[in-house]
Amino acid sequence: MPDPGPIAVAGPPELLRVAGLSAGYGGRPVLRDVSFRLAGGRRLGILGPNGGGKTTLFRVLLGELEPLAGSVACARSAIVAQTERSRLDFPVSALDVALMGTVGQLPWFRRPGRAERVAALEALRAVGLAEQADVSFGELSGGQRQRVLVARALVQDAPVVLLDEPFTGLDAPSAEQLEALIARLAQEGRTLLIATHELGQVRRWDLVLCLNERQIAFGAPDDVLTRDVLEATYGAAIVELPGAGGAILPAHHHHHHHEHPA
């Protein structure tokens, strides 16, 4: 990644600086004109339609994808990916998954030892899953699986944590637990970037970034989340929910939201 120079230290340290970023695959940008800065201890909600560039931005921040233009300076980052169905039959325990966070930090000839196991157990305790350390990953609930992946990010000791639609498919208590965990990590000085479709949550966080193939808006939720911005973000397909205190949801997503089994 090209180095745009040292990161300025003033007040809470700046952990992430993106300037004029374009990124894409095969030379064609799928995301343009992204510029924002984040200090430690912030929660940034990232809104945008599917295909709007959220995943592409994450891949650039993780160093998996070189920017086509612009620059990115990012402290060490870790991702909490969506837990897909295909991984559920992989024969690993919650502790095994948390331990994976140590592998990349060890020299290639060293296997995780006692110190690494202690760190992994500590991380599981921090996300409230110490009791489930020996449970198979696939047997955990959706919310517990998300928290195991957060524990893995903690083991990586990454100051920047990316969460890719972590609330998808969670029931209300699990979502509350995850939300509290995110708040606690921010208090510890980490910066969290959370891709989501939940406008209600984004309003409770510190900052919001709206993407639709380019940066539509960036700033505090109260300043940014206007009808105009949301229409530009999601196209014109917005529905207003009359009973929800003026909350607006993107039309092609709102039917996902309250799917409880009968």
Next chain:
Amino acid sequence: MTATVLHALGDPWTEPLVRRAFEEVALLALACGALGCWVLHYNLSYAAESLAHGLLPGLVLASLAGIPLLAGGAAGILLAAAGVALAGRVSGLGRDTAVAVVVTALLGLGVLLALAPATPAGLSGLLFGDPLGVSDADLVLAAGLVVVLFAALGLLHGRLLVVGFDRTGARGMGVSPARVDLALLALLATALLVAVQGLGNLLVVAMLIAPAAAARHVTRRMPAMLVAGAVIALVAGLGGLYLSYYAQVAAGASIAGMLVAAVAMISAAAAIRRRLVRTRLVKTRLVRTPDRPGTSRAA
């Protein structure tokens, strides 16, 4: 009674030819049984079969030319890889189709060459394996494979887990999926190259895939699965040789039969056990309806 059984088990080991067959199959079973678990979890079963079949013409040509089979097989694998890469670039032909076309063509070419009048007898050995024709050099090679493979799997264990579990997040954890894939494919190619001489072109795939498929049913952690895969392969391999020794049937076919039987039995046992556990839960009212668990409380 016990003495008779022990005698029956020990008897084949007294003949040097047969003893070498047992040792060869045991070594290759350990290697294939363990490696197969990773092959299965990396969805490389098809790739393993392709590589095994693709190296047949190389083996046959080597036996025709009188050069070491190992060199012929290695050349065959490289040829197959190049063929697959080239065929994959033909537009309108899917990747799987391209692999299938190349591999089938190579297998056919190998058989055609082997049936040529000039070819020394021994095609069936290349296809189905000829454990009784194993030399001391083959045994040393197989032992070397086991040592190298186990050392490599031990060193790579953490990285194999990271990439197998979460390919997209691996880079963020400082692990390169491409390098891990390459390492695993190199191990697979090496194992095939060595094992194909003792087990044959067709049986080696069974030895890789079947024990791992069975081990999946009886274990819940990767290290345990690797051990179970190796043990199942060992038991089926040696069981097949005993069957071959006493029933006077082809060794390769007996081993393949035992491998299939092992998978069938272990899968059935796992299914029955799941059923029993479920029934017990229903009896103790932990689950109210056996077939529709989702309806237990909401109703």
